Amino acid sequence: MTDKVHLRAPVKIYDDGWVDVELVVTDSSLVIGKRNISLREIEDLEDVEIEGVNCIQIKKESKIVLQLPKNLHHQVFKYIAFNLKADKFAVFFLSSATVGGVVSSDAQWEKGYFSVTDEGFWFLSARNQKRIPIENLGSVKTDLRNVGGKQRKVLVLSHVEKSNVVTSLVLCPESTLEMLEGYLQRLFEKHKPAIKLSEDEMQILTLIYSGLDFASIENIAGMSTDELNSYYDRLVDSGLAKVVKIRKEIELTPHGVSMVDKISKR
Structure with missing residues (x-):
């Protein structure tokens, strides 16, 4: 045929x-x-x-x-x-339910598919085909949320978009939900940078996220240029940041933004 x-x-x-x-x-x-x-x-x-x-x-x-x-x-x-080649699950999803911790007023539940490839996951509906790279995934967990006036167990995905921490929700039968959580956790661990941050590094990461430049961080952290350079090198080498200016100005990668989100909740 x-x-x-x-x-x-x-x-x-x-x-x-x-x-x-x-x-x-x-x-x-x-x-x-x-x-x-x-x-x-x-x-x-x-x-x-x-x-x-x-x-x-x-x-x-x-x-x-x-x-x-x-x-x-x-x-x-x-x-x-x-x-395309992917594991696809029929779900309801709320893409970008919160952006930067603020509830998104125009976010709506959609009926469609949650699709997972080796390098990313997708929210698929008639009007929405949105891909999130696995490296942008910050956390995966299940939680109870109010859906249609009832408390329902949903999958809560925190991910990074344009340097903002975004939360999206997935609703499906609980057996599928648990399988998806385990599946994404394994993918997340596989792609997560292997680094344990010191208190100084967590402070520097948070200051970079707040938009401060090298000189300002140098003053606030009370470090010499060489000391701060060495910390910057470690953040870049670990995949939490990338160089954006010759004078070692760096911006956080999605992994770095996710790390700050976790630090702020401690």
Whole structure:
């Protein structure tokens, strides 16, 4: 039986420069030029920007970057997100229930799927296809929340978006909930930086999160430039921060932001 063709369109593929090819989307595969890729072999999917252009990046062993006509970008992204290689669970979810500790007024429960790949998890519904990289996950736990006037057990996911700690909720049968919690905990532990912070390092991490620059932190912490540099090196080497200026100005990675969130609750 021949696969049904859902879409056929000219696209560009990035290969040390843009190359014009044809994309054919069928029930079970993407045909990109002469390359046939089974949807079930696609390991992950991301929206990325290449040379100022919004593109779709597909991971299948290596990464494939596609530039689509603007009117087709979301349609193709949504189709791949729903059909790639992932464990998918029917749930209700409340994406970004809180942002930076503040309840999000426009967040609404949606019926859809919670989808998990090796490198991220997805909230999927007709209007929402949102990917959270596992490295942005801060914590996973179950808790009782008021849902529709009843106390229900939900999965509470804390993750980082644009340097804010965001909380999202997942509601499904309790047996599925417990399985999801264990599954995500294992993935989280696998990706978590192996570092135990000293009191000085926790203070520095919190000061960076508050937006202070190197000189200000140097003064507040009462450290010499060399001392603070050595702490910065350790935070960068451990994956909690990354260098953003030559003079060792750093900003926190999602792991670092999550660490500050935990420190603030101590």
